[in-house]
Amino acid sequence: MTSFVPILAAVVPALPLAGALLPLLARTPNGADRLGLAVAFPTAVAALWLAVIALARGGQPALHGHWYLVDGASGVLLAVTGVVGLCSAVVSPAYLRAHRHGSSSAHDSRSWYYSALLLFWAALLAVPIAGNLAVVWLLVEATTAASALLVAFSGVREALEAGWKYLVLTTLGLSVALLGIVVLAVNQARAGRHGLSALDWHAIQGAAHALPASATLVAFVLLLAGLATKIGWAPVHNWLPDAHSEAPAPISAMLSAALLPSVLLVAWRVKETLEPSVGAATTRAVFIGFGLASILVAVPFLWRALPWKRLLAYSSLEHMGVIALGIGFGTPLAIAGVVVHIAGHALAKSLGFYAALPLLQHDPAAASQAPGGVANVSPSTAAAMGVSLVALAGLPPSPLFLSELLILLGGIAAGYALVSAVAVIGLALGFLGLLHALIEGVVGEGTPRPRGLPRTPERSIVALTAILGTALLALAATGLLLPGSSFVETLARGVL
Amino acid sequence: MSSVLVNAMLALALGVIVVRRRSVAIIALGAQSLALSIGALQLSSGRSGGFLLAAFVLLSKAVVLPALLYALMRRTREARLVVAASGPLVRLAGAGALALFAVAVVPPLGLGNTHIEHAAVALVLIGIAIVVARRPAFFQLLGLVVAENGLSLLAVSVPGGLSYVIELGALFDLALVVTVAAAFAQRIHSELGTGDTELLRALRD
Structure with missing residues (x-):
């Protein structure tokens, strides 16, 4: 094979x-x-x-x-x-x-x-x-150019605002990351390693211990600060709620479920490659700092009555924070949680965004205000929203319940009991916020379904709810097998 | 690279944050890109043919980019100049302070030429300052290019040269982003009748 x-x-x-x-x-x-x-x-x-x-x-x-x-x-x-x-x-x-x-x-x-x-x-x-840091940077920048146009696809003023903000902020962030890459290249060149291959993941990792610590630290900080803008980690997340809420729902799903964790993987690889020079304590502290900040910044917004897609966007901020915490803790238990969390978040969040299609057709006002009693209007849409919210909130049997548990236990095992405790409080508050949205938005009071609406998006959402819901349950079951597996042990030793 | 060229790049970046007219800013940006490409050509002797190619591409950027920006300016005529959030001296002082702060804080990057290291970091920060301080979408686009010129300055100064694949790739990405940003600037102008991004403030929580 x-x-x-x-x-x-x-x-x-x-x-x-x-x-x-x-x-x-x-x-x-x-x-x-x-x-x-x-x-x-x-x-x-x-x-x-x-x-x-x-x-x-x-x-x-x-x-x-x-x-x-x-x-x-x-x-x-x-x-x-x-x-x-x-x-x-x-x-x-x-x-x-x-x-x-x-x-x-x-x-x-x-x-x-x-x-x-x-x-x-x-x-x-x-x-x-991609096996090379510079090539990965080019690819991440390319995602910006293509997706910015899609964010503004509807052409309305709010979408233009969101697309412009996304383009400018993430391009500036990636410029800072590129500065970090050039600093790495400078120091590789001084050590006699020239050309594109000097920036291969393995070449950087192999040479990191011999690179000057201060310059490597600068490169690491610049890279992480720049990538954080694209991942949407707090406090450089300003574009995220706007772009996710204004983009077409299928694109919002790709942004949240695929783009954010893909760039997060780049940050993870940067951590693994530069850790021999920068030191594990520093790299872990940076990830844990971004993780906690993202969870805590997201919580107040999860409590507010926000439009559906905007609520999902702030949930993305929270979940990228959880993944950052897991990588920062770095223990096999936490890494098992990271794997389950990336997959579970992607399935649940994309289902949530796809549910926005029939939701906005039934209730166009839901684009600018919190939905109410969707179950009265469209049971199939409500089911999709419910499955998505239950999974994202981490209510058992959601795989995100398992992944968050693994990450927090991994944090305690790594000696980060206080950080884990703060994260538990943040996650519990976030859970309550999403539960409130579930009760008010999905099963609360609402207006009856208008006549004559096409059924096509509803048929799609029923099928997607069944497929993605089953996949979430299968993931939860598979996740139980991950702790202690050689797959996770290898990842915990480094994603390279 | 001669310090005159490096200092000229810094002065021209500060010019972009100060000037009122878009046409003058385009000239400043074109001159900055030209200074960068001349510096890269100075460094190309004794380096690979790929580096020379990259230097020529930088030179073409000094010509093509201003032409593209000029065409954008013509297509997005402003009935009157966008009122600035702060005066030119305040913007200049802010950008200058930011650049000096960076110079004081950033440790040696390993190039062995602190002047170029400081100038490159300062240019990136001035580019960011332009995006923050200038309200018109057009000027924010120029800020992105100024920051990219700072990166290119550091890249061409890498001993032995950064891989030309990276430099050409970064230039291609810049061209892509500038094209998308230009399309956005045009759509913002047609939607609002002006390029003033201050009017795009509907999305708040």
Whole structure:
């Protein structure tokens, strides 16, 4: 199976990259839908195939070639990005049919929507398997260019604001990260290591102990500060609630479930490669600091009556904080929690965003205010929102209950009892906030369903709720097997 | 790279944060990119052919980027100048203070040339200051390019040169981001009738 890895590693991002041209050839809006899906299915199959190979290797060392690196963490992110990308492509026709585009024809807007989606997906799929820090930076920057256009797709003033803020803030953040990369390159060059290969993950890790500590610390801080902007960690998260709430729902799902953890994996790899020079205490402190700050900043917003997608956006802030904490703790128990959390968050959050499609069709006011009593209007939409909220809140049998428990126990095992205690309080408050949203928004009082609304988005959401809900339960069961596995032990020793 | 060119890049960056007219800012940015490319060409002797190629691409940036920005300016005419949130002297003092603070705080980066290290970090911070201090989307776009020029200054000064693949890739990404940002600036202008991003403040919690 591993002999396929070099080919698959090239095919996975190449399929959507080349396929991005196809929707532009479509003659009708429906043709663009069909061509978009025609590219999405083989892309997802290839991504899942590579993910299965990576995950099936368990605790064996990473596979790496001239330009790629495939390890267990790559497998998790490939699986997540493959599934979420496919689901987003599948639900996109429903969004596009309901969408009124002001400045161009339905045909043109659909064609470039799919092209941008596929380009965004291509870059996202390449990030976890690229074996070089500089190349990863280029790919992350490419995700910004493609997704900023998608964030502003609706063309309304708020979407323009969100897209512009996202573009400017994340580009500036990535400029700071690039400064860190150049500082690393400077010091590699002084040690006689020149060229692109000097920035391979393994080359950096192998040389880190010999690099000057102060310069490496500067590079680490710059890289983490820059990447934090793109991950949406507090306090540099300002773009996140706006972009997630204004983007088309399928794109919001990709932003939250795939983009944020993919960039977080880059930060994780940076930690592992530079730790020999910077020191474990410093790298852990930075991750724990970002993690706690993100959880605590998110909590007050989870208590407020926010529009549905905006609530989900602040939940993303909280969950990226939880993952950062797990990586910061670094124990095998915490890393098992991180793996489950990345996958569980992706499934639950994408379902939540997909539920926004029928929700906004039934109640367009839900775009700007908190929904109320959705179960009275659309039971299937309410079911999707309920499954998503229950999972995100960490209510058993949600896999996020298990992952948060593992991360907190891992923190205590690593000697971070106080940090774990603060995190428990933050997570408990966040849980109550989401529970309140569940009661008020989903099962509270509401207005009856208007007549004559199309059923298509509802049929899609019923199917997605069944599939993603089952996947969440399966993940919770699988997660129980992770602690103590060679897969997790290897990841805890370093994601390379 | 000669210190005259480096100092000129700093002065031109400060010019972008101060000037009122977009056309003058474009000229300042073009001149800054030109100074960078001349410096890169100075360094190219004895280095790989790839580095020379990267230097020529930088030179083309000094020509192509201002042309693109000029075209954007023509397509987004402002009926009147956008009122600045603060005066030019305040902006200049703020950016200067930020740059001096960075110079005082940032330890040696390993280049062996503290002047270039300080100038590069200062340019990145001045770029960020331009984005924060200037309200028009057009000027915020210029801030992104100023920050990128700071990064390029450090990159071309790496002993033996940074891989040209990275430099060309970063330039390609910059071109992509600038194109997307220009499209945004145009849409913001057509939506609001001005490029003043201060009017985009609907999203608050």
